[in-house]
Structures are given as structure tokens and as C-alpha cells.
Amino acid sequence: MLILNKVLPIFMLPLGWVMALLIYGIVRRRRRPLVVALVVLYVCSMPLVGGRLFHWLESAYPLQTLDGVEKADAIVPLGGIFGPPAPAGAMLNVADSGDRLEAGIELMKRGKAPWLVFTGGRMPWSKRKEVEGATSARVAVARGIPADRILVTREVGNTADEARAVADLMRERGWRKIILITSAWHLRRAARQFREAGVDFVPFPVDYQIGGSGAPTVLEFLPQAGGLSMTETAVRELYGIAFYAIFAR
Numbered sequence: 001m002l003i004l005n006k007v008l009p010i011f012m013l014p015l016g017w018v019m020a021l022l023i024y025g026i027v028r029r030r031r032r033p034l035v036v037a038l039v040v041l042y043v044c045s046m047p048l049v050g051g052r053l054f055h056w057l058e059s060a061y062p063l064q065t066l067d068g069v070e071k072a073d074a075i076v077p078l079g080g081i082f083g084p085p086a087p088a089g090a091m092l093n094v095a096d097s098g099d100r101l102e103a104g105i106e107l108m109k110r111g112k113a114p115w116l117v118f119t120g121g122r123m124p125w126s127k128r129k130e131v132e133g134a135t136s137a138r139v140a141v142a143r144g145i146p147a148d149r150i151l152v153t154r155e156v157g158n159t160a161d162e163a164r165a166v167a168d169l170m171r172e173r174g175w176r177k178i179i180l181i182t183s184a185w186h187l188r189r190a191a192r193q194f195r196e197a198g199v200d201f202v203p204f205p206v207d208y209q210i211g212g213s214g215a216p217t218v219l220e221f222l223p224q225a226g227g228l229s230m231t232e233t234a235v236r237e238l239y240g241i242a243f244y245a246i247f248a249r
Contacts, residue, residue, distance in 0.1 A: 014044035014231055045223035050230030054210045057237055058184040061191070061205045066106055070202045073175035074151075075113045076166055077104035078159065078182040078190060079121030079132050092135070099206035101136055103181045105143050107204070113179060116145055117169065119162045120155040131155055159190050160244070163197035176200060183207035185234070189241045 018037045025033030043049055077100040083093040094101075108116045118133030118140075133152035141147050153165035166178065177200045182190050184205035194201055209230070 014040060014235060042223055044231040045228040046221055047224055047227035048216050048220035050227050050234055051210055053234035054185055054230060057188055057234060058208055058210055060188045061203045064204055066110055069107060069112050069179060069204055072113045072177040072179045072202055074115035074117045075104050075107050075179045076117045077101055078162055079119045081136055082132055085128050097183050097207050100181050103204060103206045105140050105145060107179060108145050115149055115151060116140060117151045119153045119165060122155055160193050163193040163199060167197040167199050179204050181206060185209060185237060189237060
């Protein structure tokens with residue numbers, strides 16, 4: 001399963017398809033694979049494609065107001081909050097998904113839970129000297145959250161690890177429900193994995209990328225680097241959903 005998880009995504013993402021078709025066409029000296037590769041590249045670069053995929057991912061859980069969120073035992077923003085580590089003394093490199101941290105701090109200030117829990121995310125290839133949760137905890141303390149109300153889970157490497165780590169922490173402390181914060185496009189997969197880990201949660205999606213799915217404009221049919229990036233992210237998320245639905249049982 002580990003090999004499948006690391007190798008298959010390369011060939012399931014649009015650029016992987018394009019690369020495979022180009023190599024095949026060049027090696028076999030055939031024109032059709034080259035044409036197909038260009039068509040795939042064009043289609044996946046249209047903002048229309050990535051936008052519609054993102055809309056589907058984000059539509060599973062509606063936007064919630066801060067005051068309307070149900071109270072729980074703890075607030076858990078998932079990892080992926082920061083980009084590459086910044087040198088000492090520099091500003092933190094906050095990623096697009098930094099809304100996860102902001103939402104966690106704001107919900108804590110509004111008294112939605114007595115505990116704020118960050119996950120100890122660190123990828124095997126990461127150059128981070130500390131888990132991401134430790135960095136998030138420092139930011140939260142600087143923003144007024146009491147240090148004795150913050151916890152960081154054990155080290156984790158992906159969303160499934162986060163779910164299991166949070167489930168273990170809930171059992172240890174006797175918690176019944178958490179507020180789960182993550183990007184709207186990521187919440188479908190995260191919700192499934194947390195349910196499978198036995199975690200009862202209130203979903204709180206943030207970091208929306210698509211406002212709606214109205215009538216497409218001409219510009220949405222024109223290839224753009226941003227469109228390809230959006231399609232890559234959406235397809236990778238769809239791959240994750242399918243992978244865990246098939247293999248993680």
C-alpha cells in the first residue's frame with residue numbers, strides 16, 4: 001500500500017499523464033500520443049476544469065459563521081498551515097491554507113471549546129526542525145491563547161495519521177466531540193478519515209477557492225498556469241478520496 005500511495009499519484013495527475021504520453025510518443029515515434037498529450041494539457045489548464053472540480057469538492061460542507069458553530073471539547077485545525085521553514089528572525093511562511101490557524105484561534109477566543117489542538121505534522125523529507133503544530137502553538141500563544149490550553153499531537157505524516165492521533169488524544173482525555181478545521185476542498189477526505197478513526201466532529205471548512213459554479217466566461221476556456229495548478233490540486237485530492245475508499249479498510 002505504501003508503494004501505491006507514493007507511486008500512483010505521479011501517473012494519476014495531469015502532468016503525469018502528459019509526461020507519460022510524450023515519452024511514449026517520442027520513444028515509439030507516434031504522433032497520436034503527442035497530440036493526446038497536448039489536448040490533455042490544454043483541457044487541464046483551463047480554469048473551467050479545475051474550477052468545477054474544486055466546486056464539487058467544496059460543496060460537501062457549507063460555509064459556517066463563527067458564532068454559529070456548535071461548542072465542543074476541542075478545536076483541531078489540520079496541518080498544512082505553513083510553507084517551507086523560514087530562517088530565524090524572518091516572518092513565518094504561511095501557506096494559502098493559513099486560514100486553518102486563523103479559524104482555530106478565533107473560535108478559541110469565542111469560547112467554542114476549552115482546548116486548541118494542533119497536529120504534529122512533519123513530512124519525512126521536510127527540513128523542519130520541529131513539527132508544524134509546535135510552530136502553530138507559538139503563534140496562538142502570541143495571539144493571546146493561553147499556553148496551558150494548547151496541545152500538540154504526536155508526530156504525523158498525513159491526514160490519516162492526524163485522525164488516528166486525534167482519536168487517541170480524545171480517548172486519553174475523555175473528549176466526545178471536536179471542531180474539525182480544514183480547507184473546504186480537503187474536508188471531504190478528512191471527514192471520511194476522521195469518521196473511520198472513530199472521531200465525532202463538527203466540520204468547519206475554511207480557505208474556499210471557488211465562490212460558485214455560475215455560467216462560464218470566455219476566459220475560463222483559455223489555458224492558464226493557475227488553471228493547471230488548480231486541476232492538479234483537485235485531481236490529487238480526488239485521488240486521495242479514491243485511494244482511501246479502496247485500500248484503507
